[in-house]
Amino acid sequence: MLSVKAFSLSTSDKVLIKELSFDIENGQVLSIMGPSGVGKSSLLHFLSGTLSSTLTATGDFFLNNESFHNKPIANRKVGLLQQMPLLFPHMSIIENLLFAIPPDVKKQERQALAQQALEKLEMRDKANSLPNELSGGQQARVALLRTLLAKPDFLLLDEPFSKLDPALRREVRSFVLEEIRKANIPALLVTHDAEDAKAMEGPCKNIKKAV
Amino acid sequence: MPLKHTKWITVLIAAIMTLPIFIGLIGTLLPAFQYFPPIGEYHFSTQPWQNMFAESEFYSSLKLTLITGVGAPLLALWLAFSLLAWGYQRPFFRKIETLLSPILAVPHAAIAIGLLFLLSPSGWLVRIFSPWLSGFVRPPNWITVQDPYGLSLIFALVVKEMPYLLFVMLAAMKSLQARETIHACQALGYGRFALWRKVLIPQLYPIIRLPIFIVVAFSLTVVDLALVIGPNTPSTLAVTLYRWFNNPDLAMRLMGSAGAVFLMITIILVLGGWEFCHRCLSKLTRYERSNGRRCGATDNLLGSGVILGLITLVSAFIALMLLPVWSLAKRWRFPDALPSKWTWDNIERATPLLIELTSNTLSIALIATIMACAASLLMLETKRKSMEESNKPTEQHAFDWLIYVPILLPQIGFLFGLHVLLIYLDLNGSFCAIIALHLMYVLPYVYLTLKGPYLAYNENYLLQANRLRYRPWHHYVSVKLAMLKPSLFTAFAMGFSVSIAQYLPTLIAGEGRHSTLTTEAVARAASGDRKQVGSMALLQAFFPVIVFWLAQIIPARWTKWRLAMKTLFKKGSPC
Known part of the structure; x- marks a missing residue:
């Protein structure tokens, strides 16, 4: 379970988020909605340890009741999925998947895991293709599986569906939810779109602009 | 990292x-x-300056430096603007763009040596017209390279600088909405050269000001190119200073140093003057830009620049082509256009x-x-x-x-x-x-x-x-x-x-x-x-x-x- 306690975010001259707290169960997706510039994405960066130095954040967060706040980035096993799939363009699809698998996994098992992921994606024939040879939907799915192959303790979703067309969006949303449930990890989605939040079948929180 | x-x-x-x-x-x-x-x-004095000003060679070198150092960038800029206005976004111009890289990559000295092979009295240019047109069976007694007016040096500088400016301009065009501007102006009835002269060049110039300054500074101070193809009695100021510095008499270094400081001051003054002229020209042409005339006499300036620009590019390529020909020539008598024996x-x-x-x-x-x-x-x-x-x-x-x-x-x-x-x-x-x-x-x-x-x-x-x-x-x-x-x-x-x-x-x-x-x-x-x-x-x-x-x-x-x-x-x- 991922718990965030009394999270506050501010710039040098204004408070963006004040005292935000929530819990997310394993296999559950909590959706956070709010207008642009309210600090939704910064919350994700705070959790992943890459918050911009121009912002100040306070609060704590726990994973299975263990404090995560002071853990160095290297030890936070966090998966982040963004608007752009961020597949490395100079690596083939299978290389992108292999890249994510932890180094302690043995070579044969690594190959098997990557192949399984490709099968799940129904893209066995695309193993040696480059990311730019895939469609937007295929790229989004590869990006999700790559993130999950790294065996993250929790998943952060930063408007990952916003660049997809409506039909593809529905398809990718259900794929993401299914995979999160299979992985049985907590996930946090930030979005503008109420449809995205609804499709995740989990609780939803609205953040308003702090006055 | x-x-x-x-x-x-x-x-x-x-x-x-x-x-x-x-x-x-x-x-x-x-x-x-x-x-x-x-x-x-160990004592400070202005003697090196007095000695330098007393040298008659100094004045003729300075005159040559100013002529070549300002003339070449002006010509290069004119030709580059002309070529860009003529060919931008035309399919065949892309081929010209790909030809720019080799010219940019080739060192100045190599281009200068190639031009020497092309333009000298026994060079390829005279050979292809001899004897059938010129009647020459021996190289004419002309001064076509290392001429006392620095014309061959100006040409060599233009050959090297024009592609560089064109390259810089093409990169800078990405930050302008050039395509839309061209379409909008053409819809209003403006001719290609008129729209470039009135709309695009005034926007482009401020973006490429620094590369132009680099080109001006280079033209005023270049040594290797001037040694190969420039005049030598007198030479440009940079070459004269180079000779003073290399003089076995170490006392000449004092005069050389004074000259080097003078050259730096000259660069600052020339760049200041260049910018002043640009501002004056910009003010003078402001009315002309919005007078509504769809074409003007100055469009011909860009038109003629296209022909000269293309000639310059072709010359650069012929000059480069002549390098392997000379290195493989066994017998190449005047006025043969190609060697009679190769080796x-x-x-x-x-x-x-x-x-x-x-x-x-x-x-x-x-x-x-x-x-x-x-x-x-x-x-x-x-x-x-x-x-x-x-x-x-x-x-x-x-x-x-x-x-x-x-x-x-x-x-x-x-x-x-x-x-x-x-x-x-x-x-x-x-x-x-x-x-x-x-x-x-x-x-x-x-x-x-x-x-x-x-x-x-x-x-x-x-x-x-x-x-x-x-x-x-x-x-x-x-x-x-x-x-x-x-x-x-x-x-x-x-x-x-x-x-x-x-x-x-x-x-x-x-x-x-x-x-x-x-x-x-x-x-x-x-x-x-x-x-x-x-x-x-x-x-x-x-x-x-x-x-x-x-x-x-x-x-x-x-x-x-x-x-x-x-x-x-x-x-x-x-x-």
């Missing part, structure tokens, strides 16, 4: 960049005022020397360019980090203006001063000193080529890689640098060609003990042995062109080749 202490790194790099220039300037400034301990001069003997005869020169040239260029690439990456990462920390994407960094100092300052103005420091450090004549001086000139070009793509890189890729597996240094290389391969290769090719072209830094730091293809080609250009000079200039042109070509070919195919190899051997690491 997981960098720490970015502020200290900034200070350190800025000091490393500034210190040699500062010391070089001091080393020139003090002798200019008679203070020169090596010859027992490899010229190259074979020169092989031992060519091997030595090539190995010196390539080792210096490789080491200096690799060092420049590493330093540029460090500087850019420092800049990126400080931009990220301050959250100001347009923040100017110390490097942004320091980097231009070596390019804008005349080499003759501070390299001889720097030579004094090398003597104090007992590094004169060493290979390290040559590399260090090359690095000073290679670094700005590598940095400026890398700057745009490096700062535009989407850091999210690197962050994502580190989220998947935290290995910052490894991912910096295997993800970020791997994705920046095309820009890195181009920057490398740029630095490599700049290093190969260096003449004065090699000569001053190496004291003639380490020759390169450039120093030897320039030294032998006047020897009359066209076959040997042709071989040297050919090699001098060959390496930069090949490296530029590889820089375009390799990054585009790297991943495909790597994956193909991997499939072939069924093994390999993912990154």
Whole structure:
């Protein structure tokens, strides 16, 4: 379970988020909605340890009741999925998947895991293709599986569906939810779109602009 | 790059960049005022200046410098604007664009030697019209190169500078909404040249002001090109100063230093005058721009510039083509357009020397360019980090203006001063000193080529890689640098060609003990042995062109080749 306690975010001259707290169960997706510039994405960066130095954040967060706040980035096993799939363009699809698998996994098992992921994606024939040879939907799915192959303790979703067309969006949303449930990890989605939040079948929180 | 202490790194790099220039300037400034301990001069006086002003050669050299140094950039700018206005976004112009890279890559001296082969009285231009049109069975008694008016030098400078300006303009066009502007103006009934003259050129000029200043400063101070194709009695001021500095009588260095300081002041005044003229012209033409006339008499200026621009480009190519022809010629009597007998003997005869020169040239260029690439990456990462920390994407960094100092300052103005420091450090004549001086000139070009793509890189890729597996240094290389391969290769090719072209830094730091293809080609250009000079200039042109070509070919195919190899051997690491 991922718990965030009394999270506050501010710039040098204004408070963006004040005292935000929530819990997310394993296999559950909590959706956070709010207008642009309210600090939704910064919350994700705070959790992943890459918050911009121009912002100040306070609060704590726990994973299975263990404090995560002071853990160095290297030890936070966090998966982040963004608007752009961020597949490395100079690596083939299978290389992108292999890249994510932890180094302690043995070579044969690594190959098997990557192949399984490709099968799940129904893209066995695309193993040696480059990311730019895939469609937007295929790229989004590869990006999700790559993130999950790294065996993250929790998943952060930063408007990952916003660049997809409506039909593809529905398809990718259900794929993401299914995979999160299979992985049985907590996930946090930030979005503008109420449809995205609804499709995740989990609780939803609205953040308003702090006055 | 997981960098720490970015502020200290900034200070350190800025000091490393500034210190040699500062010391070089001091080393020139003090002798200019008679203070020169090596010859027992410990008192300040204006005697070197008085001596310099008393030299009649000084005035004629200055006149020539001003004519060639201002005339060539003006012509180059006119021709580049004309070609751009004529061909921009036309399919065949793309072919011309691809031809620019080889001309840009080829060192000045090689182009100058090629032009010498083309334009001299016994050159190819006279040969193709002889004897059937000209009636010449012997080379005419004309002065077509090294002419006293500096016309051949102006032409050589235009041949080299016009493609550079065109290249810069094409890059700058990306920041203008050129396509839309052209369509909007054409819809209003404006002719192609009129719309460029009235709308696009006034927008483009401020963006390319700095490259134009670099071209002006270069034209006023160039030495190698002027030695090969420029006038010699009198020569341009930079060449005259170079001779004074190299005079066995060390007292001449005092006058040379005064001249170097004077040349720097001249550059500042010329650049100031250039900017003043531009502002006046801009004010004078303001009304004309909005008078509603859809075409004007000055459009013809751009029209005629197109023809001259194309002639210039063709001349550059013929000049380059003549290098291999001369190096393979056995018998080539006047007025034959091509050699009657061909041979490899010229190259074979020169092989031992060519091997030595090539190995010196390539080792210096490789080491200096690799060092420049590493330093540029460090500087850019420092800049990126400080931009990220301050959250100001347009923040100017110390490097942004320091980097231009070596390019804008005349080499003759501070390299001889720097030579004094090398003597104090007992590094004169060493290979390290040559590399260090090359690095000073290679670094700005590598940095400026890398700057745009490096700062535009989407850091999210690197962050994502580190989220998947935290290995910052490894991912910096295997993800970020791997994705920046095309820009890195181009920057490398740029630095490599700049290093190969260096003449004065090699000569001053190496004291003639380490020759390169450039120093030897320039030294032998006047020897009359066209076959040997042709071989040297050919090699001098060959390496930069090949490296530029590889820089375009390799990054585009790297991943495909790597994956193909991997499939072939069924093994390999993912990154």
